[in-house]
Amino acid sequence: MYGHVATLAESVIKGVEASGAIVKPYQIQETLSEEVLTKMHGGASLKPKYPLLTPDDLKEVDGVLFGCPTRYGRVAAQLSAFFDHTGGLWFTGGLVGKFVGMFTSAAGPHGGHESTALTSMPFFAHQGMVFVPLGYTHPYVSELNTVHGGAPWGASTVAASDGSRQPLPEELELAEFQGKSFATFVSTFVRGKHLATGEVAGTTPVAAAAAKEVPQQVDSQKDGYSVPPATATDTAGTAATTTTDKAPAPAGDTTGTTAADSAPPPTSAAGAPTTSPATGAAAAQQPKKRGFFARCCGGGNID
Ligand SMILES: Cc1cc2nc3c(=O)[nH]c(=O)nc-3n(C[C@H](O)[C@H](O)[C@H](O)COP(=O)(O)O)c2cc1C
Known part of the structure; x- marks a missing residue:
């Protein structure tokens, strides 16, 4: 309303761009x-600089950073109203597994950061966001x-009660830092997921074959959230990883592809790819493709 957020x-935005993400x-x-x-001496919000967000826009992204001034210690009614417009996404699981962060502005140092x-x-x-x-x-x-x-919750500024x-400059630097670290985190997860499952747009046999050649040992302690260097078979570029991955598969590279590899991953009713735990002999025969994925997420049981 007054321009701080x-x-x-x-x-x-600068920080996200600096990470190489879109x-x-x-x-x-x-x-x-x-x-x-x-x-209320406001009104800049009536002349938007950017397109107005619709629930459908959220389907396309891997992560979203919501910036919103505080109102009585919670988000403004405008953002709350947007949240209330996302019932369709909730119904279809459209936001499940997408990453979210926040940044804010409050009049005082204890007003809602x-x-x-x-x-x-x-x-x-409720949306299943992370x-x-x-x-x-x-x-x-x-x-x-x-x-x-x-704050540990996200970047913010102290606007004073009269705005x-x-x-x-330091608050802006922190906001940039948050944009970059959030996008790097999301890109790392998305790339890891693609590499582990061969789940790229269209999930071609080529993508599955590429996934088999991923190096298994990534030292998460050493690398933190950093993205491992791309390999020749890595078809998912960093720049595409925080939006729907449209990375093309390398032409003609189908070496080592089996019928099982060629099968697209199962999808949920919402169309979202799902993973299911492998069982019995089939599990024993499966190549270990999930090393990076598991390690970058703390080694949890995320299958
Ligand atoms: C209705 C209303 C409620 C507010 N509640 C709080 C509050 O609880 N704590 C606080 O520190 N600031 C509060 N503020 C001040 C706003 O947070 C401040 O105007 C805002 O951070 C400025 O951001 P903007 O320039 O992006 O609009 C309130 C402002 C309004 C209009």
């Missing part, structure tokens, strides 16, 4: 009338000498 968003900026539909906005994200958790949980916090991954989150935004305070 929009300013943070520009830094978040970013698609949107604005949330304003719900207040011009008359009310004028009385944490609770705005915290109170959005029911929406993310929240990616900022944590204390940047020293500015722990900096105590000045009044500023930035007179603008985002500090």
